Amino acid sequence: MNRPNIVIVGAGYGGIMTAVNLQKQVSPEEANITLVNKNDYHYQTTWLHENAAGTLHHDRTRIAIKDVVDFNKINFVQDTVESIDPKSKTVKLEDGELSYDYLVIGLGFESATFGIEGLEEYAYSIQNINSARLIRDHIEYNFAQYNLEKEERQDLITIVVGGAGFTGIEFVAEVANRIPELCQEYDVPREKVRLLNVEGGPTALAGFDPELVEYAMNRLEEKGVEFRLGTMIKKCNEEGIIVEKDEEQEEIKSKNVIWAAGVTGNSIVQESGFEVNRGRVPVRDDLRTPDYDDVFVVGDCAVIMNPDSERPYPPTAQIAIQMADTTAHNLKQLINGNDKLESFQPNIQGTVASLGYTDAIGVVFDDTKLYGRSASIMKKAIDNRYLLKLGGVGLLLKKGKLDMYH
């Protein structure tokens, strides 16, 4: 028996879907497949902003790996990847080492703070289940503190979200929906709470249809969100943030600063010596790294150029899931001694941004705009379809957003 070792590091959208695809397509006699992940669960990164706002419990967002991966077909190792050595074909873990014949890197994203002073120390970012849960508890804790202060401490109940991109807008929408509940739980008058969204660019949701952006901003402003567009965060400290607009600086005091403006690929990839472009590997058409024929990269650690716009595709769950299909197919070819690999073709079926549980905006089938309830239903349909693909009807029933017409 000389089965090749396939190692998949990371059980995000790209990693776990590669594993699930392989367990359907490759028999244990053909390859020895190992999935490595820090936690014993996968989670839906696109739902984390709801966990962070406290509008959805994080147990809805995470899925036990054993519920979707068949451990008779795939080995699971719960450990943290420290580095990869593509020359000796080994993955160094915190508690061991694995050697591979083929490697799939799906280590996900990291928050990028673009060198803005103090952001890393004093701002929170939505990165995983642990950090989302901490943001929820951090905001709650500050609200709890408010009524115990002798002097009025507006900074405790001022929430600042940095960035009006996809994550920033989705998060600020959830927080806006959560505020009435926070006010009731902590006896804080609603009119005292401030919720700001600070964006360096001239518009929210850059690249989205302007009509949809206007709809989103109007809806959020109605719920009390104060937008500060064209406003750069210059500094973050224990007291809050310093922003600059038109060369004028202003201090916004806030104990609740959440940075949702930038992501980059996991730094382990660059530190392991792989070629990167802004932290992400410019993969070949077949999703292998430029230098190694035995290493695939899926999800947020990879970058794919859009030939039409000549700009990279934004890293999304949708693309990561599609990459997993191509990667699984190409791995099956390779272990069967077939060098004819498939080229990855992203199939962008639409983009929907949630504005809370019952509202959203989106573009589908290239040019159809959706607002409000219909966009919200579409968003839930996309999420539900993923659950169905990942774990079948059982998982859909367990974790799906099934009250679609709510």
Add this chain to the structure above:
Amino acid sequence: MNRPNIVIVGAGYGGIMTAVNLQKQVSPEEANITLVNKNDYHYQTTWLHENAAGTLHHDRTRIAIKDVVDFNKINFVQDTVESIDPKSKTVKLEDGELSYDYLVIGLGFESATFGIEGLEEYAYSIQNINSARLIRDHIEYNFAQYNLEKEERQDLITIVVGGAGFTGIEFVAEVANRIPELCQEYDVPREKVRLLNVEGGPTALAGFDPELVEYAMNRLEEKGVEFRLGTMIKKCNEEGIIVEKDEEQEEIKSKNVIWAAGVTGNSIVQESGFEVNRGRVPVRDDLRTPDYDDVFVVGDCAVIMNPDSERPYPPTAQIAIQMADTTAHNLKQLINGNDKLESFQPNIQGTVASLGYTDAIGVVFDDTKLYGRSASIMKKAIDNRYLLKLGGVGLLLKKGKLDMYH
């Protein structure tokens, strides 16, 4: 019309029961009665440890004043008392001033730290709804932080309760019951969490029957509580506490230090020039202060000597409620021009300490010991009887612990 002004400051057990008694016994034609309280709610101080542990929501513990006080009969002023001037018969509020002919002081307790360095700055104490809610959120926040630290931070999931008196034991019991839930919510292994109770005296629940104390300690130790008896807290700082036993010092690192070892009367009473003994007014038999015939003191601001033991009665809800009966009766006498006042006779029917929702220890009718479920049922019966007395069947149904046999 020359109706006397009766002002009641504080709507704790003593204050609100005085008001409720007066609204039954005194007509609006006889006196103009005003109740002053910081919040628009009364709360059951004896349930706060459950709110602080997170085993009972604070909305169960508080009762809207309007639900038990008839605003057609009693004026309600939501304001904070700053000082009392018994010479000019005025009460200075944050937003005004009230003059009285008769005053009832029911301003409650304050936490006493006995000058232990750092306790006031770094330890939490269970004083009111706001501080109980903050303790709950503080512990949750530290648990949330635990999985985000690169180094293992045992101090985040170590909880130290200072004091093994009534409140300390009741609180540590609730926390012990809450820990499994915290571990699940925050993905913390149960065996990592530490829960300590530090007591300077040689025994827990000093004064309680030794057999009952042993029962309580065994039950709590089974649930993982580590007792440190005969151990003084010497200092509290950002890192935790320094304790001393047999002249040896030890540092216990903990971000969750809750001080539950001492209370004293509200400092406003002493600052207003009333005679006090350890912060509490040594009231006359008729519950008036030694120096003023028009000022009554009820609840934790008053001290009553037990002639048998020659020690003060411990300040309890039970005594505060009984004081309210005597005070209301005596006020009715005074406004009717009758100088024959009733002497206060405490009627201690028993003492029950809760050890969580379904367990307790207690002594009733002087010498009957109760354990476990029967003591727990007795505890709930006492609480339910109070609700019935305060607000009738409606309030009992709304806020009572009715699943007595749970």
